[in-house]
Amino acid sequence: MDTVIPRTDAQAATSTATPDERFIGEKLLDLNRGVVNRRVYCDEEIYERELERIFHRCWLLLGHDTMIRNSGDYFTTFMGEDPVIVWRDTRGKVRAYLNNCPHRGNRVCLYDEGRAASMTCSYHGWTFTTDGALTGVPFFNEAYRAELPREELGLVEVPKVVSFHGLIFANWDANAPSLEEYLGDLAWYLERLYGDLEILPGVQKWRIVANWKFYCDNFSGDHYHSPTSHLSAILLRRMVSEQQEFEEQRQGAFEIQIPPGHSIAGVHTSTIQSENDLARAERMGPAVVEYVKDHQRRRAELFRDTPAKPNRWSHGLCFPNIALQGGGSFGGSNLFVCHPKGPGLTETWAFYLIDPEAPTDAKRAIAKDHAKGQGPAGLIGLDDGENYERMVANYRSPMHRKVASRFDMLLGHEGDYPGQEEWHKAGLPGHIGPRYSEYDQRQFYRYWAELMDVQA
């Protein structure tokens, strides 16, 4: 790949960039200058490498315990591009298996969800039970003369499956660090903001024309896009998260990067959310008022050890591909998993978790609200998807691939943030930064580079 394109006099006259800054040639990243080569998005080879180095080594979210409450209950999902069955066994333990018959590679589980004591492959009738064991082989004696090593031919099992306060995480890498170690300080937030909730039934699934990293680095720490991308929602003066950010005052709003590549961002601690929730509850009746007051009390209790009491977070990312978002008593705690489907395609699954104590009317209001924000018809998510799609539309352009993407906002200013002494009094763990910054995203790509074993 050429590293330098000769500039015309016209370009020389108007551009302040030297050739080096815009074209970084063979290097995939140069995070000390805040630039990322666009090949990391377009390139098939890099994508294939990600499937191994990212999605076979990182902890991934499968779903929630309350999706499969009883033995035999199952749902199917993906870990990277690997289809998996998530199945609660007869002892009540959650197991995960590659949805793939060890015989010839047919799909074993045919549904998104259900309940079964066993599953039978429709090709040769091999049958597997909830512990993955191959318990049924037709004509085992006559056809196989009992020579088939059945004990070695159970479903391929995901070696690590862990429930973290109800969130089911899994890892293909048997030697991976523990989930707690992997999460680091994010565990502190997940426990308090996502712990011991229940799923609101119904997982929205939709495809967007985007590299999974577009969606994920955006959720990781992009506030800068909100006034432009989400201008239409702002103009509507609705109670959606971007709008509320502009109404609430800066005191009590934090961007928090969590090593190595996580973040919980757009964290708000002001009282405006709580006040709005109470006002809304008043309009819905005494049962809902009681729920909201109780919910607020319990949340304050969860944060009794810190001066700050987060009540809303508009972005966030559990590396690699679990976007975080959530709100007060009507916002739920939400997770958007970005399943990669190729360099230019992502399938997003939305999981909405709510307080099990919420009365039906509150749950109904929450469920209706969620369809308006981030889901496939969401007034916020729609415009993000459109931007990503246009970026993918440029993939085939060689010139597009020669220009580096920039994540250089506040480069070199880490730790040099006006007012940061005040932020640290909030007592929230992690690297706290200002609202408009691309530090979180640089860290996302730094960790990505480390796992991919490429220079950053």
Place this chain on the structure above:
Amino acid sequence: MERQLRELMLQREVEQFLYHEARLLDDQRFHEWLDLLTADVRYWVPIRSSIQGQPDGVRPEEVAISHMDETKEELELRIKRLDTGVAWAEVPPSRTRHLVTNIEVVEEGDGDEVNVYSDLLVFQSRREASVILFSGKREDRLRRVNGQWSIARRTVLLDHTVLPHSVSIFF
């Protein structure tokens, strides 16, 4: 004979109404489309999943997430968003074609409200050669208000468990 004639007339009215509605959407006359909905309309696009033992795949729970679950005010908000001119998912506007077919009228009660099933294929194109297709069945409750039909309830059962694209259009 009289009954058959009445059924024929009703079938024709309902078909023409649904075709006219589709035309408004494809011509981007969204406010006029909104006027075809009653004030108490529920516009619902549930999630469909492949659930073992449950053929239609719509969640049985009393409260569940949907793709869309809108009142008339909420639909109006979506249209106002389009009016801002900065709803990027529809800038420039999609070219759509709503193909409405298999229209069946099920008459109930005194004839001022009818249930109607129709099938829908929507072709949507945004950039150059892009093609997005949505398929689904609509279960509508139409109500005659001042001699004009209007939509009092619409349930859209899309034929996708994973939507092929985000949804910036109406079904």
